Amino acid sequence: MIARLAPLLPVLIGLAVLAGWEALVAIRGIPPYILPAPSRVAQSLWLDRAILLPALLVTLEITAAALIAASLAGVGLALLFVQSRWVERSLYPYAVVLQVTPVVAIAPLVLIYVTEPFWALLTCAAIVAFFPVLANTTQGLRATDPGLLDLFRLYGAGRWQQVAWLRLPSALPHFLGGLRISGGLALIGAVVAEFAAGSTAGRASGLAYRILEAGYRLNIPRMFAALVLVALAGIAIHLALGALSRVILGRDQP
Amino acid sequence: MLGLEGVERRFANGIVALRDCSFAVAGGEILALLGPSGCGKSTVLRLIAGLEQPDAGRLVWAAGRPEIAYVFQDATLMPWASVAANVALPLRLRGVAKGERLARAAEAIERVGLAGFATARPAELSGGMRMRVSIARAFVARPAVLLMDEPFAALDEITRLKLDDELRRHARDLKLTVVFVTHSVFESVYLADRILVLSPRPGRVVAEHPIAGGADRGPAFRAAPGYAAQCGAVSASLARAMGERP
Numbered sequence: 117m118i119a120r121l122a123p124l125l126p127v128l129i130g131l132a133v134l135a136g137w138e139a140l141v142a143i144r145g146i147p148p149y150i151l152p153a154p155s156r157v158a159q160s161l162w163l164d165r166a167i168l169l170p171a172l173l174v175t176l177e178i179t180a181a182a183l184i185a186a187s188l189a190g191v192g193l194a195l196l197f198v199q200s201r202w203v204e205r206s207l208y209p210y211a212v213v214l215q216v217t218p219v220v221a222i223a224p225l226v227l228i229y230v231t232e233p234f235w236a237l238l239t240c241a242a243i244v245a246f247f248p249v250l251a252n253t254t255q256g257l258r259a260t261d262p263g264l265l266d267l268f269r270l271y272g273a274g275r276w277q278q279v280a281w282l283r284l285p286s287a288l289p290h291f292l293g294g295l296r297i298s299g300g301l302a303l304i305g306a307v308v309a310e311f312a313a314g315s316t317a318g319r320a321s322g323l324a325y326r327i328l329e330a331g332y333r334l335n336i337p338r339m340f341a342a343l344v345l346v347a348l349a350g351i352a353i354h355l356a357l358g359a360l361s362r363v364i365l366g367r368d369q370p
Numbered sequence: 371m372l373g374l375e376g377v378e379r380r381f382a383n384g385i386v387a388l389r390d391c392s393f394a395v396a397g398g399e400i401l402a403l404l405g406p407s408g409c410g411k412s413t414v415l416r417l418i419a420g421l422e423q424p425d426a427g428r429l430v431w432a433a434g435r436p437e438i439a440y441v442f443q444d445a446t447l448m449p450w451a452s453v454a455a456n457v458a459l460p461l462r463l464r465g466v467a468k469g470e471r472l473a474r475a476a477e478a479i480e481r482v483g484l485a486g487f488a489t490a491r492p493a494e495l496s497g498g499m500r501m502r503v504s505i506a507r508a509f510v511a512r513p514a515v516l517l518m519d520e521p522f523a524a525l526d527e528i529t530r531l532k533l534d535d536e537l538r539r540h541a542r543d544l545k546l547t548v549v550f551v552t553h554s555v556f557e558s559v560y561l562a563d564r565i566l567v568l569s570p571r572p573g574r575v576v577a578e579h580p581i582a583g584g585a586d587r588g589p590a591f592r593a594a595p596g597y598a599a600q601c602g603a604v605s606a607s608l609a610r611a612m613g614e615r616p
Contacts, residue, residue, distance in 0.1 A: 261446060263442045263444065263446035264446055264448065266416075266419075266421055266440070266442075267440065267446065267459070267460075268463065269421060270419055270420070270421065270438065270440055271459075271460045271463040271464060271511070272463065272464070273463045277463060281462075282448070285448065285450045285451075288450070366491075
């Protein structure tokens with residue numbers, strides 16, 4: 117009985133916290149510009165949907181585009197690394213530099229040189245997202261069964277046959293693992309870059325911009341509502357990439 | 371069929387795997403290379419397969435390099451591919467048309483007794499079945515020489531004995547020359563027509579044992595007193611190779 121309730125535990129805790137929060141705000145009479153009750157946030161979600169939903173779409177669009185760009189760049193660079201140790205030794209430190217430099221610090225520069233806001237935000241999000249794909253795919257390509265590599269050599273396989281029929285399929289589970297980490301990072305990158313961009317975002321106004329804007333107007337319930345959407349987007353991306361892995365690798369894979 | 375003449379192989383880290391290693395392989399024989407772990411047995415196979423080149427000495431094929439197949443200690447299958455795709459791999463790498471390669475793969479799969487498992491994935495098979503897939507893959511390109519690196523070492527005793535029997539049968543049917551590496555005295559005596567004992571590293575041939583017992587072997591061969599006697603003799607020369615008193 118208790119074991120069957122286990123998956124519901126996080127939901128129960130969430131509901132308890134929301135109920136406590138709602139009660140606290142009601143009993144203390146806290147005004148919504150200090151701390152809005154959950155019901156007030158829900159109301160804002162609904163009433164401001166005309167502003168928040170397009171913003172959600174913009175953020176998701178940037179995240180998805182950044183994830184695709186990061187995947188292409190990461191896999192491409194990983195393939196280059198595996199072909200030549202010299203290329204890896206020459207370029208890998210720069211990939212690490214890109215990874216360890218906070219995107220908030222890079223974003224203002226990117227915004228100067230990439231004038232179109234959509235592309236600027238995409239660039240920032242892709243920089244944050246690309247390292248896990250690169251690192252995991254490189255590791256996967258290198259982890260190819262040495263016996264199978266010998267077998268390919270024995271039967272005279274060419275370089276592209278080795279890559280297409282052996283190394284890439286071997287690296288696929290590693291790549292998908294990296295992609296799941298990158299999915300979350302792309303969203304973080306997109307949001308953080310938009311914060312850094314501030315009012316320059318213009319037409320490409322995502323959720324982060326709406327949070328900033330609502331903050332300036334002391335519209336705290338809308339800030340919370342936008343935050344809820346960011347969190348939901350993150351969960352949706354995580355679940356979608358998990359499902360993608362299961363479909364590609366088959367059900368028996370973890 | 372093949373001669374190794376004074377072959378030496380040293381690795382980049384300075385380890386000399388083989389030194390002055392010489393022996394001949396006759397066409398159609400099953401030859402066992404028996405030696406302690408790390409004596410360079412696998413290196414001999416890799417040299418014969420052309421995966422490595424000798425640093426001194428040479429390999430001489432009597433009539434040009436024949437089609438060579440290699441069976442590793444593990445099944446070494448592509449986990450994402452079906453049994454049929456795994457078995458057909460050598461043909462695919464050689465550019466054989468799809469229809470012919472599937473037909474030949476099906477033939478090889480049937481030979482090793484896995485008919486009906488062509489669409490299974492390696493993860494769905496037992497260790498013994500995976501090894502059979504690996505053997506089918508070795509047969510598919512119609513090799514003249516089969517190299518095996520401790521092929522059944524990871525399997526349980528019963529499966530191993532069964533695969534040993536099947537292997538002798540396949541080798542005879544397909545007129546294969548087999549060179550295999552093992553550290554099991556019993557397996558080498560049972561399976562081989564001739565055993566070469568290798569010294570510890572740097573490896574070279576220190577003793578030779580032709581095995582009497584004819585082509586047909588089975589449980590009766592293992593039960594015969596001659597089997598135990600030959601195992602004893604081979605064990606003694608392995609112990610001498612290791613520098614121990616027998």
